[in-house]
Amino acid sequence: MHVHGISTSIAIFPFPSSTRAKPTNLNRSLELKLIDRHCLLISLAFSTTPFFLAKFETMGIINTNPVSKTTVDNGLSEVGKKQTVRSALALKEMRVCKGSCWIWPSITQRPFQAAEIIASINGINHSYFFSFTLSARKLYVYKSRVCNKETQEAVAMATPIPIDTFNLGFIGAGKMAESIAKGVVKSGVLPASRIRTAVHNDASRKEVFSSIGVKVFDTNKEVVEDSNVIIFSVKPQVVKDVVLQLTPVLSKKQLLVSVAAGTNLSELQEWAGHDRFIRVMPNTPAAVGEAASVMSLGTTATKEDGELVANLFGAIGKIWTVNEKLFDAVTGLSGSGPAYIFLAIDAMADGGVAAGLPRDLARGLACQTVLGAASMTIKTGKHPGQLKDDVASPGGTTIAGIHELEKGGFRGILMNAIVAAAKRGRELSQS
Ligand SMILES: NC(=O)C1=CN([C@@H]2O[C@H](COP(=O)(O)OP(=O)(O)OC[C@H]3O[C@@H](n4cnc5c(N)ncnc54)[C@H](O)[C@@H]3O)[C@@H](O)[C@H]2O)C=CC1
Numbered sequence: 367m368h369v370h371g372i373s374t375s376i377a378i379f380p381f382p383s384s385t386r387a388k389p390t391n392l393n394r395s396l397e398l399k400l401i402d403r404h405c406l407l408i409s410l411a412f413s414t415t416p417f418f419l420a421k422f423e424t425m426g427i428i429n430t431n432p433v434s435k436t437t438v439d440n441g442l443s444e445v446g447k448k449q450t451v452r453s454a455l456a457l458k459e460m461r462v463c464k465g466s467c468w469i470w471p472s473i474t475q476r477p478f479q480a481a482e483i484i485a486s487i488n489g490i491n492h493s494y495f496f497s498f499t500l501s502a503r504k505l506y507v508y509k510s511r512v513c514n515k516e517t518q519e520a521v522a523m524a525t526p527i528p529i530d531t532f533n534l535g536f537i538g539a540g541k542m543a544e545s546i547a548k549g550v551v552k553s554g555v556l557p558a559s560r561i562r563t564a565v566h567n568d569a570s571r572k573e574v575f576s577s578i579g580v581k582v583f584d585t586n587k588e589v590v591e592d593s594n595v596i597i598f599s600v601k602p603q604v605v606k607d608v609v610l611q612l613t614p615v616l617s618k619k620q621l622l623v624s625v626a627a628g629t630n631l632s633e634l635q636e637w638a639g640h641d642r643f644i645r646v647m648p649n650t651p652a653a654v655g656e657a658a659s660v661m662s663l664g665t666t667a668t669k670e671d672g673e674l675v676a677n678l679f680g681a682i683g684k685i686w687t688v689n690e691k692l693f694d695a696v697t698g699l700s701g702s703g704p705a706y707i708f709l710a711i712d713a714m715a716d717g718g719v720a721a722g723l724p725r726d727l728a729r730g731l732a733c734q735t736v737l738g739a740a741s742m743t744i745k746t747g748k749h750p751g752q753l754k755d756d757v758a759s760p761g762g763t764t765i766a767g768i769h770e771l772e773k774g775g776f777r778g779i780l781m782n783a784i785v786a787a788a789k790r791g792r793e794l795s796q797s
């Protein structure tokens with residue numbers, strides 16, 4: 367977050383008066399901005415642009431990483447440290463951090479080191495440190511928790527979700543929520559007592575969730591008020607209304623997640639007035655710990671938020687992080703995919719029955735065959751075409767079966783199904 371439009375006056379402190387009078391690149395390298403009565407922004411401009419990066423490297427103020435100048439660095443040089451000390455002393459002189467003070471170093475090494483120095487000189491307790499990226503390469507010091515609404519929001523957004531005690535709430539007690547809840551409880555990653563939901567019209571859903579041990583409220587509002595992480599698991603057609611209805615009770619301390627197909631992060635964030643959002647596309651095998659999920663982080667979801675969601679969905683299957691533009695394709699493949707395979711299993715079982723097998727045996731064989739083939743593809747890492755060749759003996763049974771599948775356009779049909787589902791996801795996002 368940038369500190370939008372609340373600059374009332376600017377004071378540049380840590381440099382000798384001669385340089386203060388006539389700003390140079392050097393004195394712009396470290397400045398304190400008084401951004402309101404209680405808030406200060408320390409802008410470490412020497413790391414903001416490649417131009418200054420190069421400039422201050424030449425001046426010997428910073429040590430940049432020879433490999434990457436944007437992500438990792440070697441920390442402050444001795445000169446840079448001295449500058450930071452001067453800046454910290456100026457802060458001390460101003461008594462900015464007397465009492466409480468919040469400090470946000472950004473993710474790179476230099477601001478973090480500078481934060482350490484400033485904290486130590488000003489007696490800021492480390493518990494007030496947030497490794498939260500308010501701005502890629504800046505450092506913010508706030509005198510009090512509540513400088514103004516924006517600061518309050520920044521504090522809330524920087525508040526980590528309590529990993530060991532957080533409550534998980536589902537808005538929409540449907541099939542997908544049930545699969546996730548069952549999987550999460552079964553995996554042991556979260557006890558049922560920390561999961562909440564509310565039933566809407568269908569009262570039978572209450573029993574389904576209660577039997578898992580999930581706390582079922584009467585209203586969505588109660589779910590929101592009692593949850594740190596909230597998963598929107600209603601249908602795409604109603605997700606907008608549901609989010610809008612809950613916006614007044616959402617807090618920026620909460621992490622929001624949506625599993626709705628065809629609903630973009632930008633829309634979700636706008637409706638919720640809340641950027642701490644993560645979009646996930648799971649699938650129902652979550653219920654048995656075998657989900658295939660992908661996720662994409664919203665604007666202010668933190669690295670820790672991403673880890674929390676990855677941990678949650680990782681406990682009920684596999685999860686990948688992808689660019690959000692891939693979501694419709696993912697929805698067509700893995701989101702909807704279990705249905706294609708259930709259809710295939712059913713059809714294979716029917717084929718077995720047609721060939722003379724008892725129904726139970728036919729279904730068991732079909733299921734285990736699908737499971738075995740998927741597992742073998744993953745475990746061997748071999749191309750599925752190679753594995754297919756290994757099954758099909760010359761002039762044998764398999765190639766006779768494959769011949770029939772190919773005549774019916776088996777592969778093309780499956781490909782079309784995924785493309786059609788992806789297209790439908792795109793349509794939903796545009797409607
Ligand atoms: N079912 C699946 O395999 C997958 C579903 N999804 C997504 O998950 C979401 C939910 O899908 P399903 O669970 O299949 O649907 P579902 O119809 O089983 O569940 C939706 C639930 O939301 C409830 N609901 C409706 N209006 C509500 C409101 N105003 N407040 C609270 N609850 C309300 C309904 O009563 C229903 O129980 C959808 O957005 C879907 O795109 C994503 C991946 C896979």
Ligand SMILES: O=C(O)[C@@H]1CCC=N1
Nearest residue numbers: 626627697701702703
């Ligand atoms: O059919 C649907 O729309 C949802 C999304 C992915 C799976 N089920």
